[in-house]
Amino acid sequence: MLNLFNLNAARSLALLTLLIVVTGCSPESDSTESSINEAENTTTAQEAKEVVEKTNAPLSASPDNPNPETQQQIQQYLNDLAAKGFGKEKQGVWMQTGDTLLTNHQGTVPLSAASITKVATTLVALETFGPDYQFVTQIGATGPIEDGVLQGDLVIEGGEDPFFIWEEAIALGNTLNEMGIKRVTGNLVVIGKFYMNFATDTLTTGNLLKQGLNR
Incomplete structure (x- = not known):
């Protein structure tokens, strides 16, 4: 038993x-x-x-008109990474709120995913x-x-x-x-x-x- x-x-x-x-x-x-x-x-x-379902179209904003202030901050961040040996060509950033694009650096270019893949895994698990x-x-x-x-x-x-x-x-x-x-x-x-x-x-x-x- x-x-x-x-x-x-x-x-x-x-x-x-x-x-x-x-x-x-x-x-x-x-x-x-x-x-x-x-x-x-x-x-x-x-x-x-x-x-x-709400996240199925993450690129709904136009990729050509990012927010200037946010774009400048991200570019500075990318410059700092580049100075440490992490090339800009290997980085991809896409940030938007609602239909407004905040910043875009190779945001539509397929790149190897980093830890952000946890978000997709979490959504599937949920x-x-x-x-x-x-x-x-x-x-x-x-x-x-x-x-x-x-x-x-x-x-x-x-x-x-x-x-x-x-x-x-x-x-x-x-x-x-x-x-x-x-x-x-x-x-x-x-x-x-x-x-x-x-x-x-x-x-x-x-x-x-x-x-x-x-x-």
Whole structure:
């Protein structure tokens, strides 16, 4: 029999709120919470879709008449970059508010994207999951806890959480210690889609988790 522990953790990221949850619920509570979350996510997903649709035409302003003051400031910034070895030809800037162009430097030229790609990724995630989506990682055991020893296997069921890294593994180990689990006599069993440190192979993620729990 698999006993589920009730453990929770959370993380917020800029526009997108991604909750890292380590939790276990009864089938009855799962059904109730699922219905509520489904209704909420329907609304938020639609709102996110509207945001994405509004950004489909980012170059609606004329590219030829930027605001002189803003353009001058950006040119000075580009000059400073060039002095440090970052050529102007490798930089692209497009800023507008409403239908008014603020500045344009190669704004319509395809260039290798920098960290601004996070904006596109965030918009897609918002449209797909909604801002309140929870990635669930369930932690369970196949035996009782006696005198600080789990008499059985420690089971990890992954839920595709992309942000489970060293800090989460160490925090999980500390939480297990607080629950009175100091040692496990059985195996560390990893099932489902459990990712850690951006690795997806089960053997690799299992070994990484074991290292994190033992710290």
